[in-house]
Amino acid sequence: MQIEQIYTGCLAQGAYYITSNGEAAIIDPLREIQPYLERLERDQVKLKYIFETHFHADFVSGHVDLSRETSAPIVYGPNATCEFECVSATDGQEFTIGNIKIRALHTPGHTMESTSFLLIDENGKEYAIFSGDTLFIGDVGRPDLAQKAAHMTQEQLAAILYYSLREKVMTLADDVLVYPAHGAGSACGKNMSKETVSTIGNQKATNYALRADMTEAEFVQEVTEGLLPPPAYFGMNVALNKKGYESFENVLHLGMRALSVTEFEAAAEETGALILDTRKNTDFAKGFIPQSINIGIDGDFAPWVGALIADVKQPILIVSEEGQEEETVTRLSRVGFDNLIGHLDGGFDAWTKAEKEIDTVNRISAEEFAKKVKIGESKVIDIRKESEFCTEHVEEAFSKPLATINDWIKDINPKEHFYLHCAGGYRSMIAASILEARGFRNFTEIEGGFNAIGKTNLPKTDFVCQSKVLK
Incomplete structure (x- = not known):
């Protein structure tokens, strides 16, 4: 048995790749699936299941494309209604991968379909829990993101989360590993640790939300206190994860269209596209195409794009450092920004060589x-x-x-x-x-x-x- 956490710092997101005796499972995959396909081929294993802990709000999962390419079924927990073929597991249902099993533990509260997946090793021991957004290291999932869909208040969802944690998670042995979906920097919690793995025992000792003497009322108050409004793109990402989306390969093809200065300028005027400049802030300050928005690829790029542009259908034209076009398109697709017109061939240097108007920041x-x-x-x-x-x-x-x-x-x-x-x-x-x-x-x-x-x-x-x- 092997477990690999595939952590993406830009999104503070953890996907998981698990293998046992020639079979594999992937939990909460990222949008771009080629690395997974290459890994499966290299390890000579067959992908048997794709597990989704919930309908993610902060990123678009690769579950649909991955299932299409491998024929592996997509597994959600109870209450999950998809507009594509998927398995809605029952609470306690077990799935066999090689010599191990994965048991679905319905843990609602962050969302009503939220489900943790408990890995039982080849010896029958409860070994690790993939807790999604139910339990983080040092924190728990915010209960306000599914209010409209669940027709419940954040306080009601928090109360449900309280019992999910105490009846399904805290009852596990102290040495069970905890693998969450996110770490520090994610907007899915309030105060997550920079650590990306822990144990049940450690979390019971250190996580404020798992205090043994904590009442339901205290939990609800502390978990809902100080929540900032969720980024506007969250609801749109949930919809994409429920309904399906454009193939990543098609999105990549669109974003990788190299436009000459003349074509770029015409596209900006004809489409009303937002010009997104992903260069370093030090370079942007010295000169940029007028009306451009600078969100550097080297920082928390995808979350800031989602928070500030908000509408995933917004047409976008890209200005990047040469050689960073594909990385930019990939990161945009991870948060659902698929309406890409193309990128400026030659980058900002091509614009200045064409003696076009530029702007600067004081x-x-x-x-x-x-x-x-x-x-x-x-x-x-x-x-x-x-x-x-x-x-x-x-x-x-x-x-x-x-x-x-x-x-x-x-x-x-x-x-x-x-x-x-x-x-x-x-x-x-x-x-x-x-x-x-x-x-x-x-x-x-x-x-x-x-x-x-x-x-x-x-x-x-x-x-x-x-x-x-x-x-």
Whole structure:
């Protein structure tokens, strides 16, 4: 028996590849399936089952394409209704893969179909649980994502999750391994650990939501407290996972169409496509195609695309570093952005060589900022998360998280200058590009963000340990 966790940092997502005696199972696969097909062939094993822990909201799974290519059935838990052929397992139903078994444990609460899969090894021992979004390392799944579909409140779903954990998960032996669907950085929980594997015993000892003396009321209050609104694209990804989607190969073909400068410009005018520039923020600041939005491929690319573009049907034109076109298309497809017109052949260099109009961002160093800013007089907007802001910030700064820019941008006074920064420059350049695309020019962005500002002698609030802030 072999278990491999295939972790994708950009999505903070874990897929699982399991083999035993010539057969395999894959749990919560990513959209692009070629790596799985190559692995199956290399290991000379047959894919027997594709297990899905629930209808994912934060990414588009590869279950449909993978089943089409391998004929392996897709297995969900109870309450799962698909618009393609799938198995809706009963609670406790077992599936044999080689010399091992996988038992479906219906664990609703995150969503009503949420199901954990318990692996029983060749000796009959309960060995590992693949907990999906029911149990994370240090956290549990948020109970507010399925409210509309389940016609229930988040408090009602949280109460169901309380009993799922205590009756199905916490009753397992302490040495059973815990393999969750997500880790730190995912929007599917509040405060996940950076660790991606644990044990039941460790989680009972350290996870706030698994305290032995915790009442249902306390659990509901703590799990629902401080939940941020889910990204707008979540509902659209759920629909794609339920109904099916365009083949990844077709999406890749569309995104890999190389457009000349003339074709690119014409496509932008004719389709109303969003121009997505995935270069580093340092390069984008020096010059970009007017109206472009910068979300760098080297950061938390896919989650920010989903959070800020929101509509997965939005037509997109890509500007990337040469050689990164396929990676960009792949990451966009993982969160359901399939309406790709193509990419600029030759990248931004081709645009400048054609002597087309370019735009820039007014960016200064942290040292210049420290010299120019007047605390109490100048307006400083900090777009980090509230928890980061509460930890430490420039005195008199305003907290305006990037995730809510579509809400606070309408309150910007176009005649009042302000300084803009995040932690390191990635998020503030996203914000700067959105601001400029909407006609705002009255700001200065700070290179290096608060990481660089912290090294200056500008007055800042007292440092507070972030773990205390999160509590």
